[in-house]
Amino acid sequence: MLEGFFELLIQRQDDVLWAVREHLYLVFVPVGFATLVTIPLGILASRYQLVEIPVMAIANVLQTIPSLALLAIMIPLGFGIGQRPAIIALFLYSLLPILRNTYIGIRAVDDGIKEAATGMGMTYFQRLYMVELPIAIPVIIGGIRTSTVIIIGTATLAALIGGGGLGDFIITGLGMVRDELILLGAIPAAVLALVADFVLGKVEYLVTPRGIRIAREK
Amino acid sequence: MLELKELTKVFGSGDEKFVAVDNINLTVEEGQFVVLIGPSGCGKTTTLKMINHLVEPSSGEILINGRSTKDMNAVKLRREIGYVIQSIGLFPHLNIASNVEVVPKLNRVPKKVRRKRTYELLDLVGLDPDIYADRYPAELSGGQQQRIGVLRALAAEPDLILMDEPFGALDPITRDQLQDEMKDLQKRLSKTIVFVTHDMDEALAMADVVVLMQEGHIVQAASPKEMLARPANEFVREFIGEDRLAPQPDTTPVSEVMDANPMLVDAKEPPGTVLKRMRQTNTDIAVVTTHNRQRAVGIITANRIQSQQGKGGTVEDLMYRDMSTVRGNTTLRDAAAELASDTRILCVVDRSRRPVGLVSRPWLLESLVGLWDEGSPDK
Numbered sequence: 253m254l255e256g257f258f259e260l261l262i263q264r265q266d267d268v269l270w271a272v273r274e275h276l277y278l279v280f281v282p283v284g285f286a287t288l289v290t291i292p293l294g295i296l297a298s299r300y301q302l303v304e305i306p307v308m309a310i311a312n313v314l315q316t317i318p319s320l321a322l323l324a325i326m327i328p329l330g331f332g333i334g335q336r337p338a339i340i341a342l343f344l345y346s347l348l349p350i351l352r353n354t355y356i357g358i359r360a361v362d363d364g365i366k367e368a369a370t371g372m373g374m375t376y377f378q379r380l381y382m383v384e385l386p387i388a389i390p391v392i393i394g395g396i397r398t399s400t401v402i403i404i405g406t407a408t409l410a411a412l413i414g415g416g417g418l419g420d421f422i423i424t425g426l427g428m429v430r431d432e433l434i435l436l437g438a439i440p441a442a443v444l445a446l447v448a449d450f451v452l453g454k455v456e457y458l459v460t461p462r463g464i465r466i467a468r469e470k
Numbered sequence: 471m472l473e474l475k476e477l478t479k480v481f482g483s484g485d486e487k488f489v490a491v492d493n494i495n496l497t498v499e500e501g502q503f504v505v506l507i508g509p510s511g512c513g514k515t516t517t518l519k520m521i522n523h524l525v526e527p528s529s530g531e532i533l534i535n536g537r538s539t540k541d542m543n544a545v546k547l548r549r550e551i552g553y554v555i556q557s558i559g560l561f562p563h564l565n566i567a568s569n570v571e572v573v574p575k576l577n578r579v580p581k582k583v584r585r586k587r588t589y590e591l592l593d594l595v596g597l598d599p600d601i602y603a604d605r606y607p608a609e610l611s612g613g614q615q616q617r618i619g620v621l622r623a624l625a626a627e628p629d630l631i632l633m634d635e636p637f638g639a640l641d642p643i644t645r646d647q648l649q650d651e652m653k654d655l656q657k658r659l660s661k662t663i664v665f666v667t668h669d670m671d672e673a674l675a676m677a678d679v680v681v682l683m684q685e686g687h688i689v690q691a692a693s694p695k696e697m698l699a700r701p702a703n704e705f706v707r708e709f710i711g712e713d714r715l716a717p718q719p720d721t722t723p724v725s726e727v728m729d730a731n732p733m734l735v736d737a738k739e740p741p742g743t744v745l746k747r748m749r750q751t752n753t754d755i756a757v758v759t760t761h762n763r764q765r766a767v768g769i770i771t772a773n774r775i776q777s778q779q780g781k782g783g784t785v786e787d788l789m790y791r792d793m794s795t796v797r798g799n800t801t802l803r804d805a806a807a808e809l810a811s812d813t814r815i816l817c818v819v820d821r822s823r824r825p826v827g828l829v830s831r832p833w834l835l836e837s838l839v840g841l842w843d844e845g846s847p848d849k
Contacts, residue, residue: 364557371524372573372622373549382572386563461563467608 256432257439264436268421272440275417278335278407279448282342283350283400290347291392294354295380304355311348319345319406323413338407338415345406346399353395357388390460397452404445408437418444471662472498472521472630477530479516490516492686493530498664498679500629503656505665505673508683509709514666517683518632521664522551534630549573552623552631552661556638558615560607566592566618567603573626584625591621595651613644620652624659633665637672649676670710674698682706724805725798728818728827732756734763737786741775744785748772757817757825758789766817766825769793795819798826805829 261268290311297304314322322345326337361384369379411419418437425433457465479491491513498504506514519525521532523544532539539547560569568575570591571584579587589599595617607615616636623631636652637645653676656663667673673680674694681691690702698715701707707715733756735744744756749772758768768789778788794808795817805816809829818827 362557362559364555364559365561366559367524367557368553368555368559368619369561371522371548371553371555373545373547373576374572375545378576383561383563463561463563463565463606463608466606467562470608 254435257435260432260436268436268440271416271418271420271437272444274335275404275407275419275441275444278338278342278410278415278417279400279403281339283346283396283403285343286346286350286399287396290351291354294351294392295358297351297355298358299376307351308355311351314344315348320409320412323409323415326413333414335410335415337413338410342403342407342410346403349398349402350392350395353398354388354392357391357395358384360391361387386461387464390456390464393452393456393459397449397456400448400452401445404441404448408441471500471502471535472496472664473531473533474517474521475531475533477517477520477532478528479513479520479525480528489686491520494683494686494688496681496688496691498662500662501660503653503663503665503676503678504681505667505677505679506681506683507667507670507673508689510668511685512683513686514681514683515634518634518664518666521630522548522553522632549576549626550628550630552626552628554616554619554623554631554633554636556635558612558619558636558639560615560618560622562607565604565606566610567599569607569618570621570625572622577626587625588621591624594655595621611644612640613648616640616648617651620655624661628661630662630664633663635667636665638667638669645672652676670714674714682709722802723799724796724802724816724818724829725827727802728798728829730827732817732825732828734759734825735770735785736760736763737767737789738784741770741778741783741785741788744770745772745775748775755815755828755830756785757828758785759825764822764824766793766795766819766823767791769815769817793817795823796829797821 293303293307297307319341323338323341326341327333329337331337331340358380365383365387366379369383374382407415407417408419408422410417411423418441421437422434422441423437425431425435425437460468474494474496476493476495477491478489478493481488481490490511494513494517496504506517508514516525520527521539523539527540534547561572564572567585567588570588571579574584574587588603592599592602597614597617602610602614607618610618616639619636623633637648640648649672655661665676677694679691680694680697682689682697684705690697690706692700692702697706698710701710701715733748733751733753735747735756735758737758737760748754748756754772756770757766758770759765760767768786768791770785770789774788774790775785781788793815796805796808796819798818798820800818808816814830816829817825818829820826
């Protein structure tokens with residue numbers, strides 16, 4: 253089976269590369285937008301309970317809906333088939349991890365630190381920018397990392413609504429009962445997930461302020 | 471320098487109303503070290519936090535150098551007041567120098583000037599700047615961290631510093647060290663400090679003025695010496711604690727240190743019986759009395775009985791007649807003077823010479839040594 257896979261890989265490398273590009277598009281766009289939306293929302297949620305409750309509730313619901321259902325429902329909702337509905341669904345699916353980590357990251361900053369910051373004359377924004385965010389960033393990146401890895405996996409389902417990506421191979425392979433075809437989609441997807449996890453893990457480490465790295469080691 | 475005028479803070483409303491601070495008035499002079507102390511919930515921390523507007527007063531005024539803080543911008547106000555808290559709250563992601571410089575940086579002080587000041591401050595508390603400036607809070611001990619916390623409060627050269635149980639999270643030895651250092655620092659830099667604690671020893675050690683609060687009121691505001699000598703009421707006495715009140719050799723009456731349950735024997739008792747009782751109760755001394763123990767006439771010791779064994783008679787025959795007596799309210803000093811002569815025992819009696827206690831020289835000396843530990847009585 254494995255030889256068949258490698259043969260196919262070499263034979264159809266252009267298609268595979270194209271699928272990988274498509275797949276990456278299906279990951280970066282939703283996660284990118286999700287990051288832009290959820291970080292401010294997470295900050296607001298950490299400050300105002302009025303924001304926190306509905307926002308967290310909605311994100312939770314979205315995550316609980318089976319990913320396949322989320323993708324499929326785009327069709328009756330009128331978004332049609334193809335890349336766009338896939339991206340919308342994946343966007344909704346990637347919100348929670350980042351939102352939750354932003355919220356938790358900021359809340360987890362020690363109360364004593366927050367009190368000291370306010371007590372010595374920082375405005376809310378100064379405190380956020382100079383103290384809370386620098387400390388929370390590693391956690392936020394962790395959320396982005398989780399989201400990315402999840403979406404790389406979920407994006408394989410996008411093929412079902414015509415979204416393209418590596419899922420195409422998998423689904424075609426399943427239909428034609430050809431293992432090499434399945435692997436042609438599955439293995440690159442898995443590799444992608446591992447690489448993303450590794451790289452973002454490194455990023456997480458690098459954005460951790462030195463003082464906090466030292467504290468962790470103690 | 472700082473004036474609290476009819477300051478009140480109420481939390482909640484209606485049935486759930488809680489008056490944390492009830493109409494207090496306090497004046498703090500420049501350069502004074504004022505300690506707010508009291509049981510949990512007395513309002514001391516709330517009062518402190520109203521000074522820098524972390525808590526909004528419900529009514530009343532706070533005047534700093536004559537200006538009411540009501541109309542001041544809270545953020546600007548806080549930058550002019552130093553603030554040190556129990557949990558220290560150093561920013562873990564910044565190095566020590568950056569931590570100390572936070573407020574000057576907010577005030578846009580140029581980096582070189584900031585740095586110089588930081589280095590001066592580090593020297594002030596004995597932390598070598600070359601070593602510590604680039605370290606991170608996680609690398610410092612609790613005591614060192616809190617020293618940095620204090621420096622951070624001093625960096626912008628405020629005239630007033632607020633401290634909320636700053637040494638509470640430290641071990642007792644470090645706490646003592648920091649108390650000394652803080653007091654020393656305050657005197658050197660002539661800062662006005664308002665300090666909250668629940669530890670009476672800490673208050674007595676550091677304060678120029680101790681402000682004892684209870685349920686939102688100020689019960690007494692006085693110097694430590696004044697408060698110990700003249701506690702305003704029972705609550706104050708209780709809060710200070712009897713053993714802290716004791717050290718007043720000039721004024722402590724003998725009745726407070728005497729043995730208040732001396733063994734009493736009747737003058738007509740046979741020595742043998744008395745000796746037996748003494749052995750049973752492990753006593754060496756008894757007051758010999760007449761009139762059904764209502765009148766002290768002499769002292770008898772176990773030694774005396776044994777040395778005169780076989781001579782018969784009653785204890786009255788054997789006792790020491792020239793015993794010294796004093797009244798219960800005699801001061802220790804005077805009592806000590808009595809004991810300075812040959813007398814070894816003092817019998818404390820009441821107006822009708824009824825025995826109420828015994829003081830021996832060793833006992834008295836012990837009490838006196840304990841009392842005179844902290845500072846000497848004025849001669």
